[in-house]
Amino acid sequence: MVVLSVPPEVTVILLDIEGTTTPIAFVKDTLFSYIRENVKDYLHTHWGEEECQQDVSLLRKQAEEDSHLEGAVPIPVRSEHGVDDTEQIIQAVVDNVYWQMSLDRKTPALKQLQGHIWRAAFTAGTVKAEFFEDVVPAIRKWRQAGMKVYIYSSGSVEAQKLLFGYSTEGNILELFDGHFDTKIGHKIESESYRRIATSIGCSPNNILFLTDVTREANAAEEADVHVAVVVRPGNAGLTDDEKSYFNLITSFNELFLPSST
Ligand SMILES: [Mg+2]
Structure with a gap:
């Protein structure tokens, strides 16, 4: 030796x-795959929480700034007419996250949501x-x-x-x-x-x-x-x-x- x-x-x-x-693979593969596989469930589970809504607002602002980029995914605001469009908004957030991750972007909005999803996963013992x-x-x-x-x-x-x-x-x-x-x-x-x-x-x-x-x-x-x-x-x-x-x-x-x- x-x-x-x-x-x-x-x-x-x-x-x-x-x-x-x-191992680099733990970060690159395990942690980032976890986001892709669980972002939708995470949003459903935490949608009613203020922190989650703040994460979504930040992503929406980022999406507005990104609107000139090819493939950018806008995130609609909630309808004011009493229509439940939660599913549609969640899907837009998921698509936006996938799009950003496919470009390996490190925007504060993306990092914030990823951080919260990992926190939930680690504290629940799902990821070690x-x-x-x-x-x-x-x-x-x-x-x-x-x-x-x-x-x-x-x-x-x-x-x-x-x-x-x-x-x-x-x-x-x-x-x-x-x-x-x-x-x-x-x-x-x-x-x-x-x-x-x-x-x-x-x-x-x-x-x-x-x-x-x-x-x-x-x-x-x-x-x-x-x-x-x-x-x-x-x-x-x-x-x-x-x-x-x-x-x-x-x-x-x-x-x-x-x-x-
Ligand atoms: Mg290193």
């Missing part, structure tokens, strides 16, 4: 999720987050060795808490000292990593960032953060240059902490 020694100044391990702790098998035992070991562990993902902090709160290994939120999302900045911008260090109260070179994406690794390194690129089944391949330039690990067990001697 390859062993990568963690530099002695490292006190914080910062983790990406997709492709690092969790998956991690590579080395992940949770390694994090426990790091914590015992005195490391702090943080998450940095483009998924919202709210979504991150669902993943770690409702996983195949139960609620493991207590293993993390904090969470960052793109509110602190994009993952391919080095300034984001400086801000994270400031927010944690350490210096960038006290942090080791683990990610599968080399553009993120480059940005972190530019900020003087230590990085290792995680190679997992289902991840995008690396070029030969990337393979020789970066420290690579295929399992968290390959990290060797100086304090664990």
Whole structure:
């Protein structure tokens, strides 16, 4: 097994999720298929709730802005003549969601409804987050060795808490000292990593960032953060240059902490 020694100044391990702790297929396939298969049922079940109506209003506004786009699906407003057109509106919302997802759009309106559908699924136990098998035992070991562990993902902090709160290994939120999302900045911008260090109260070179994406690794390194690129089944391949330039690990067990001697 390859062993990568963690530099002695490292006190914080910062983790990406997709492709690092969790198979990309779980996010891309399981979570997004769940939306397609369940959006209609979700709308029926929650239609009477204010939150659901707010989600629909936001999608309707987005649909108005999108009306010039090819294939855009408008969402009608409720009839004022006492006609029950709920079914028709729900179908329009479903069609709109399908259309947006087919273009891989990330509009706030779509993300908000998706977030609420996933929340319902996770809290009901219908969906459980998956991690590579080395992940949770390694994090426990790091914590015992005195490391702090943080998450940095483009998924919202709210979504991150669902993943770690409702996983195949139960609620493991207590293993993390904090969470960052793109509110602190994009993952391919080095300034984001400086801000994270400031927010944690350490210096960038006290942090080791683990990610599968080399553009993120480059940005972190530019900020003087230590990085290792995680190679997992289902991840995008690396070029030969990337393979020789970066420290690579295929399992968290390959990290060797100086304090664990
Ligand atoms: Mg990733």
